[in-house]
Amino acid sequence: MPDQPQNQSPKHMHKKSFFAEILSLPNDSTKKTVFVALVLCLICSILVSTAAVALKPLQLKNKEADIKQNILAVAGINPEGKNIDEQFKQFDVKVVDLNTGEYVDNIDPDSYDQRKAAADPALGVPIPGEKDIAKIGRRSKYAKVYLLREGDEIKQIILPIHGYGLWSTLYGFIALEKDANTIKGIKFYEQAETPGLGGEVDNPKWQAKWIGKKVFDDKGNLRFEVIRGQVVAGISGSEYQVDGLSGATLTSRGVSNMVKFWLGEDGFGPFLKKFRSRNKTK
Ligand SMILES: Cc1cc2nc3c(=O)[nH]c(=O)nc-3n(C[C@H](O)[C@H](O)[C@H](O)COP(=O)(O)O)c2cc1C
Secondary structure: OOOOOOOOOHHHHHHHHHHHHHHOOOOOOHHHHHHHHHHHHHHHHHHHHHHHHHHHHHHHHHHHHHHHHHHHHHOOOOOOOOOHHHHHOOEEEEEEEOOOOOEEOOOOOOOOOHHHHHHOOOOEEEOOHHHOOOOOOEEEOEEEEEEEEEOOEEEEEEEEEEEEOOOOEEEEEEEEEOOOOEEEEEEEEEOOOOOOOHHHHHOHHHHHOOOOOEOEOOOOOEOOEEOOOOOOOOOOOHHHEEOOOOOOHHHHHHHHHHHHHHHOOOOOHHHHHHHHHHHHOO
């Protein structure tokens, strides 16, 4: 009988000899190449999934900071060199029932995710085809609003908006003055339109053209529009119009429609009406 270590089972010996056997094969053998490739795949997939899991909280934090930065920017606040969270304290973040236009107290604005809510059967509603000018299919019943305070006074209302352009759904914010009518700014934090064409929605020069434009006329009709071509200054109605992006009529129309949807009766319309009448009585 050949010598055999007493505590080594035949199974263990077999395993050991399997690896040893593979590694002792010549480098150009198919078996060894496949084995090394498989081991490499396994190591890489473990590394990638560990990194994805470990970096998730950081990604969420960065996303939140980016959204806050966009809200500050659309309100015309430059947080450069200052702490974003500190600057953000100027805003009251509230949740609004879009149907009634009233604030709701039983939803925590910090944890409320409007995108997820839209897809949730209990928290979202389908938008009938003829009303779905923003081409989003569904909307949440409740939406966040950001109120820029100065002491007791509300200086601006920042509203989240989104809608379909040509290639993508654009997500952004529109800021209104305290009259709930004059535009203070527009900004998109997510879009995938063509750079140089629809992607010009991110161009500060184009965004500057929105400042001071009105959304509603004196009778409360929603008149705002991103037109095709250039606005003729001074003509009747030009106060509601913004230049279309040249070579990007479809993205421009998408932006125009999303503003009409979100500031209209099926979006923040009821909230804006209540906000205006509340401010009038003050
Ligand atoms: C590669 C490519 C990318 C385009 N990207 C956009 C875009 O992001 N947004 C857009 O409105 N039009 C885009 N267009 C142009 C549209 O197809 C369409 O021609 C345009 O919106 C019409 O605008 P105009 O009447 O101002 O020329 C793109 C066209 C091509 C060929």
